[in-house]
Amino acid sequence: xxxxxxxxxxxxxxxxxxxxxxxxxxxxxxxxxxxxxxxxxxxxxxxxxxxxxxxxxxxxxxxxxxx
Amino acid sequence: xxxxxxxxxxxxxxxxxxxxxxxxxxxxxxxxxxxxxxxxxxxxxxxxxxxxxxxxxxxxxxxxxxxxxxxxxxxxxxxxxxxxxxxxxxxxxxxxxxxxxxxxxxxxxxxxxxxxxxxxxxxxxxxxxxxxxxxxxxxxxxxxxxxxxxxxxxxxxxxxxxxxxxxxxxxxxxxxxxxxxxxxxxxxxxxxxxxxxxxxxxxxxxxxxxxxxxxxxxxxxxxxxxxxxxxxxxxxxxxxxxxxxxxxxxxxxxxxxxxxxxxxxxxxxxxxxxxxxxxxxxxxxxxxxxxxxxxxxxxxxxxxxxxxxxxxxxxxxxxxxxxxxxxxxxxxxxxxxxxxxxxxxx
Numbered sequence: 001x002x003x004x005x006x007x008x009x010x011x012x013x014x015x016x017x018x019x020x021x022x023x024x025x026x027x028x029x030x031x032x033x034x035x036x037x038x039x040x041x042x043x044x045x046x047x048x049x050x051x052x053x054x055x056x057x058x059x060x061x062x063x064x065x066x067x
Numbered sequence: 068x069x070x071x072x073x074x075x076x077x078x079x080x081x082x083x084x085x086x087x088x089x090x091x092x093x094x095x096x097x098x099x100x101x102x103x104x105x106x107x108x109x110x111x112x113x114x115x116x117x118x119x120x121x122x123x124x125x126x127x128x129x130x131x132x133x134x135x136x137x138x139x140x141x142x143x144x145x146x147x148x149x150x151x152x153x154x155x156x157x158x159x160x161x162x163x164x165x166x167x168x169x170x171x172x173x174x175x176x177x178x179x180x181x182x183x184x185x186x187x188x189x190x191x192x193x194x195x196x197x198x199x200x201x202x203x204x205x206x207x208x209x210x211x212x213x214x215x216x217x218x219x220x221x222x223x224x225x226x227x228x229x230x231x232x233x234x235x236x237x238x239x240x241x242x243x244x245x246x247x248x249x250x251x252x253x254x255x256x257x258x259x260x261x262x263x264x265x266x267x268x269x270x271x272x273x274x275x276x277x278x279x280x281x282x283x284x285x286x287x288x289x290x291x292x293x294x295x296x297x298x299x300x301x302x303x304x305x306x307x308x309x310x311x312x313x314x315x316x317x318x319x320x321x322x323x324x325x326x327x328x329x330x331x332x333x334x335x336x337x338x339x340x341x342x343x344x345x346x347x348x349x350x351x352x353x354x355x356x357x358x359x360x361x362x363x364x365x366x367x368x369x370x371x372x373x374x375x376x377x378x379x380x381x382x383x384x385x386x387x388x389x390x391x392x393x394x395x396x397x398x399x400x401x402x403x404x405x406x407x408x409x410x411x412x413x
Binding site: 001002003004005006007008009010011012013014015016017020021023024025026027028032035036037038039040041042049050053054056057060061064065066067 | 277278279280281282283284285286287289292294297300342343344345346347349350352353354355356358359360362363368369390393394396397400401405406407408409410411412413
């Protein structure tokens with residue numbers, strides 16, 4: 001990820017463990033749902049899970065647009 | 068002992084940058100830093116052959132040069148191989164490391180290089196070799212050769228090598244158990260007291276600092292953006308075709324998702340032993356959200372989703388290795404005209 005950023009490619013990282021992403025110097029970080037399912041949730045019914053996923057991806061896209 | 072010494076075109080007296088394309092040459096006896104090495108050994112050890120190669124030639128033909136270096140070092144009946152000191156010269160450091168690795172592997176004799184901590188040769192080879200910390204200052208040449216002689220002597224005599232800071236080589240990332248007088252609890256409390264009272268203390272496990280990464284420019288228009296999905300959660304097609312290990316992976320893969328509206332259960336598996344794989348096995352979009360991005364692609368929110376998922380197993384992955392894989396992924400992504408990446412991590 002840092003190599004992608006070093007090459008000038010914007011990266012949005014979705015991870016539940018945001019402190020690690022911060023420590024390694026990631027510039028655009030979105031908090032994932034859980035370690036075992038960053039863009040999902042086993043406790044939600046399918047429709048709501050999809051809403052959650054869409055929301056997280058939208059946050060990632062927003063991060064990509066943010067200076 | 069009989070020593071073979073590898074130098075670049077500059078240290079070998081051939082010339083400067085304009086001679087960096089020089090092919091590998093052999094010279095009888097010692098040159099420059101090699102002469103210093105003989106002096107500091109002071110026991111009659113001699114550099115029987117000096118091998119000189121231009122930095123560019125070595126960087127572009129590393130395997131070929133290394134193979135030839137092995138042949139000539141064997142012919143010289145060397146007991147020890149020394150490369151450098153390279154200080155901060157990057158191509159030189161990379162080549163020197165590669166030569167040492169080849170010689171150790173093929174001939175089983177000790178090989179020692181010397182370079183500064185920031186030299187890329189250190190990151191690449193520190194786990195394979197003893198690389199003396201030369202620092203950046205060429206004026207320290209004699210002191211550096213003394214360090215090399217000390218360490219090399221121990222290696223040749225098969226003596227135990229102590230800690231990096233004591234023996235003055237770059238940390239190899241090796242862990243070794245030691246017996247000590249005081250318990251962990253006692254040592255920890257001492258450190259804590261020192262830290263809270265503003266006294267000096269030394270960590271037993273230094274954490275490597277990460278250099279800051281400049282923030283890439285933001286995407287101006289999402290609807291024109293081509294985005295790629297990447298993950299370090301070890302997502303692979305069923306059957307794990309590239310045979311990712313479940314930790315310490317040296318390989319990564321680019322897996323085709325053309326025509327897929329999402330990731331289907333049963334078509335993907337996880338090669339990563341660091342987390343409970345079951346939720347993602349049920350629905351791989353929980354790790355790599357292909358379905359959500361496809362919808363956005365169809366709705367015109369984003370310009371396009373790249374037709375491959377870049378994947379590796381990030382579990383316990385050493386930094387040099389992940390950085391190398393990252394650089395390779397950059398090539399892939401650039402070739403495909405990708406503007407941005409969404410990376411999902413477990």
